Amino acid sequence: MKLIVQIPCYNEEHTLPGTIADIPRQIDGIDQVELMIIDDGSTDRTVEAAAQLGIDHIIINKKNLGLARTFRKGLDECLKRGADIIVNTDGDNQYYGGDIPKLVEPIVQAKADIVVGDRQTSTIPHFSPFKKLLQRVGSATVRRLSGTDVTDTVSGFRAFSREAAIRINIVSPFSYTIENIIQAGKKHMAIASVPIRTNPKTRESRLFKSIPRFIERQLSSMLRMYLMYQPLRFFAYIALALTFIGLIPITRFLIYYFMGDGSGHIQSLILGSVLLLIGFVTFVMAILADLINFNRQLLEMTLEKVRRIELGDHKK
Known part of the structure; x- marks a missing residue:
């Protein structure tokens, strides 16, 4: 050795x-x-x-x-x-x-x-x-x-x-x-x-x-x-946080709407909708990042095999 x-x-x-x-x-x-x-x-x-x-x-x-x-x-x-x-x-x-x-x-x-x-x-x-x-x-x-x-x-x-x-x-x-x-x-x-x-x-x-x-x-x-190793979890957490925050002003708007005063709180609906949209886009990013992560794993496996061939190392 x-x-x-x-x-x-x-x-x-x-x-x-x-x-x-x-x-x-x-x-x-x-x-x-x-x-x-x-x-x-x-x-x-x-x-x-x-x-x-x-x-x-x-x-x-x-x-x-x-x-x-x-x-x-x-x-x-x-x-x-x-x-x-x-x-x-x-x-x-x-x-x-x-x-x-x-x-x-x-x-x-x-x-x-x-x-x-x-x-x-x-x-x-x-x-x-x-x-x-x-x-x-x-x-x-x-x-x-x-x-x-x-x-x-x-x-x-x-x-x-x-x-x-x-x-x-x-x-x-x-x-x-x-x-x-x-x-x-x-x-x-x-x-x-x-x-x-x-x-x-x-x-x-x-x-x-x-x-x-x-x-x-x-x-x-x-x-x-x-x-690099946990992209889905990282971006999914951000997406969930944005979605939760976005639901707050939307809920506020709905409460006032059913009380007959929705027209005066339309800005809450707009803000909440924007946050929900950003949360959705972030979730899509999470899926794409996870797919990239799988490609990275394949590349690392290929690189490892190339190294073994170069070194004449036949261990698993």
Whole structure:
């Protein structure tokens, strides 16, 4: 069984040595451990540092593609090199590599398809109370949307079985973490969460410039993924709400009409009719979105088969 640890990097010349130093090269149940960096258009000596550290595989993006696309490219490259298990960690040495055996254990024991490292954010000293609150609320929301029980949904320290990596499709250009969990939950993959340790902070996050910007992007990712997998439910709820609201002024008009005063309240009838019409159109949108959802599933099945053919993977 081969394990490849992939490390997306962007200007990690100084932190990469510490990241590599923590990663064990011998793990029970694993025959071979290899390291891969995916350099996302770094402008420093990240690639040279990786070569000096003896990294097994160095993948280079000619320009900066962003974390999500670099993560997806890493999965593809690991699969091409025959990885049975893929671990993703950050190049800034945020996660303690010595916990990789704990991270992959559920996959080795065939108990999980994906394992996410729980940083136990409530205990991290450099996280402000507000950031800890955001983590709790955000993770609870993702658990609700995905139907999973992942404690730390934005943790980038996670492991994938070969089967899970083949089935994952990342479409967001921003971050893969939330999208990955919602998608895996909707595809009924087995997801586990294990507590892991973190290292002292080495630098500020490059993924977002401010908390409001981070919240905006994460919320848009949640909404986009939920719409992708539950369009009928989402639009049907809106249609029902508009219909209910529309019935209120219509009922008001009917009451006055039967009391002989309908002519003075015609605006209620107009308003209610417009709302009912919008509700009907929204319901039609719900049906169309659901049909598109079925087409997306067919496309994903086709893409999965193409990947298996390319990889020579004949597993179901």
